[in-house]
Amino acid sequence: MTYSLFSLAREALRGHTGWKPAWRDAAPKPEYDVLVVGGGGHGLATAYYLAKEHGITNVAVLEKSYIGSGNAGRNTTIIRSNYLLPGNERFYEKSMQLWEGLEQDFNYNAMVSQRGVLNLYHSDAQRDQYARRGNAMRLHGVDAELLDEAAVRDMYPFLDYANARFPIRGGLLQRRGGTARHDAVAWGFARGADTRGVDIVQNCEVTGIDVANGRVTGVQTTRGAIRAKKIGLVCAGSSSRVAAMAGLRLPIESHVLQAFVSEGIKPLIDGVITFGAGHFYVSQSDKGGLVFGGDIDGYNSYAQRGSLPVVEDVMESGMALMPAIGRLRLLRQWGGVMDMSMDGSPIIDRTPIDGLFLNAGWCYGGFKATPASGWCFAHTIARDEAHFINSAFRLDRFATGALIDERGAGATPNLH
Numbered sequence: 001m002t003y004s005l006f007s008l009a010r011e012a013l014r015g016h017t018g019w020k021p022a023w024r025d026a027a028p029k030p031e032y033d034v035l036v037v038g039g040g041g042h043g044l045a046t047a048y049y050l051a052k053e054h055g056i057t058n059v060a061v062l063e064k065s066y067i068g069s070g071n072a073g074r075n076t077t078i079i080r081s082n083y084l085l086p087g088n089e090r091f092y093e094k095s096m097q098l099w100e101g102l103e104q105d106f107n108y109n110a111m112v113s114q115r116g117v118l119n120l121y122h123s124d125a126q127r128d129q130y131a132r133r134g135n136a137m138r139l140h141g142v143d144a145e146l147l148d149e150a151a152v153r154d155m156y157p158f159l160d161y162a163n164a165r166f167p168i169r170g171g172l173l174q175r176r177g178g179t180a181r182h183d184a185v186a187w188g189f190a191r192g193a194d195t196r197g198v199d200i201v202q203n204c205e206v207t208g209i210d211v212a213n214g215r216v217t218g219v220q221t222t223r224g225a226i227r228a229k230k231i232g233l234v235c236a237g238s239s240s241r242v243a244a245m246a247g248l249r250l251p252i253e254s255h256v257l258q259a260f261v262s263e264g265i266k267p268l269i270d271g272v273i274t275f276g277a278g279h280f281y282v283s284q285s286d287k288g289g290l291v292f293g294g295d296i297d298g299y300n301s302y303a304q305r306g307s308l309p310v311v312e313d314v315m316e317s318g319m320a321l322m323p324a325i326g327r328l329r330l331l332r333q334w335g336g337v338m339d340m341s342m343d344g345s346p347i348i349d350r351t352p353i354d355g356l357f358l359n360a361g362w363c364y365g366g367f368k369a370t371p372a373s374g375w376c377f378a379h380t381i382a383r384d385e386a387h388f389i390n391s392a393f394r395l396d397r398f399a400t401g402a403l404i405d406e407r408g409a410g411a412t413p414n415l416h
Ligand SMILES: Cc1cc2nc3c(=O)[nH]c(=O)nc-3n(C[C@H](O)[C@H](O)[C@H](O)COP(=O)(O)OP(=O)(O)OC[C@H]3O[C@@H](n4cnc5c(N)ncnc54)[C@H](O)[C@@H]3O)c2cc1C
Pocket: 037, 038, 039, 040, 041, 042, 043, 062, 063, 064, 065, 066, 067, 068, 069, 070, 071, 072, 073, 074, 075, 076, 077, 078, 079, 204, 205, 206, 207, 234, 235, 236, 237, 238, 242, 257, 258, 259, 293, 334, 335, 336, 337, 338, 362, 363, 364, 365, 366, 367, 368, 369
């Protein structure tokens, strides 16, 4: 059913008895043209765009738990396209453009809110780095504004500007960045895909990948064997484990990333702020809670909960940035398993096995990528080749050296 002002009014008048489930809880069929393994945001978006853009509807999304139970429903909901390197910038800007029309496109309220993302800088060197990033963004047609301290003070007077160690000197602002309601994004894509004939199969864990003569033929699952011509792996933090079922060893490590939500308070922060002298980012949800997070846990883990040293580190960064939150009570905290690639950028590509495709390596930034990730992966699966937009996200770049080292943390710090 289509959601509109008219349908809302009609249901209000008849006691909301006419709403239908947003998608079918399908049972798996024995065979599909395409199987998408992983019912997170990216897997559901892939199925949606396979059906919508390529007319491929004999598709099933296989999810081991319920859709959105992974990182899709665990992130801090920040969306932005403020990247430096060409391979990343064109992709994340495509994603931002898809976000801007997404709710109309899939007829679902995903609460996309372009409230602005502000990256603070604390030194001259950091200002120069942000100026360079802002210039790169503008050269790609992306909005970016370098603000001085007075302009930031005007926006957020309550930050600690005179902090002796980390004085705030200004910030790089992307006004088109912001937030979206994370699980509504998964639900919207699920509903849009289901409407076009895709089967969303929940509680169906893939336990094996069948390969014959160098080509995939199907998967083994907890609900039986399913044959398929093509299979897309979109398993985020579980990518290495699932790819290993096909004999692939990925350049990915899994780490936990935690998120925190405070008790609800009156409107304080109307955008997204990131601290430039530590790892801390914060926004305020429409319900009033401050939503914030920091760095990944320092060791590999598949547990969806984090460790205390990072909790302390995040709180310290938060206090250094805005001491006013010192007496705030924490309401909830959780963790998600991140698929950390070795250069910090994702992989959307074919694999050495015919018919097997890989979407992984999202690190802690894959929520903002959800629409473009699905759009590009659907193209790659449907056409057997990458679109220009994801052409840099190759699996073999770790062997060839064509890394996309956005953070300058990998083997090519000279690029920064
Ligand atoms: C705390 C936290 C904060 C974050 N904050 C942000 C942010 O502010 N902005 C941003 O852009 N990104 C953020 N991220 C990252 C972002 O959430 C992820 O990169 C993105 O959600 C990953 O893609 P996905 O939604 O498809 O993953 P997931 O939702 O994890 O989907 C993968 C799915 O695969 C399923 N699966 C795994 N193994 C199998 C199997 N064998 N069979 C079937 N199904 C399987 C899992 O159950 C899961 O549902 C954050 C992540 C976390 C954890």
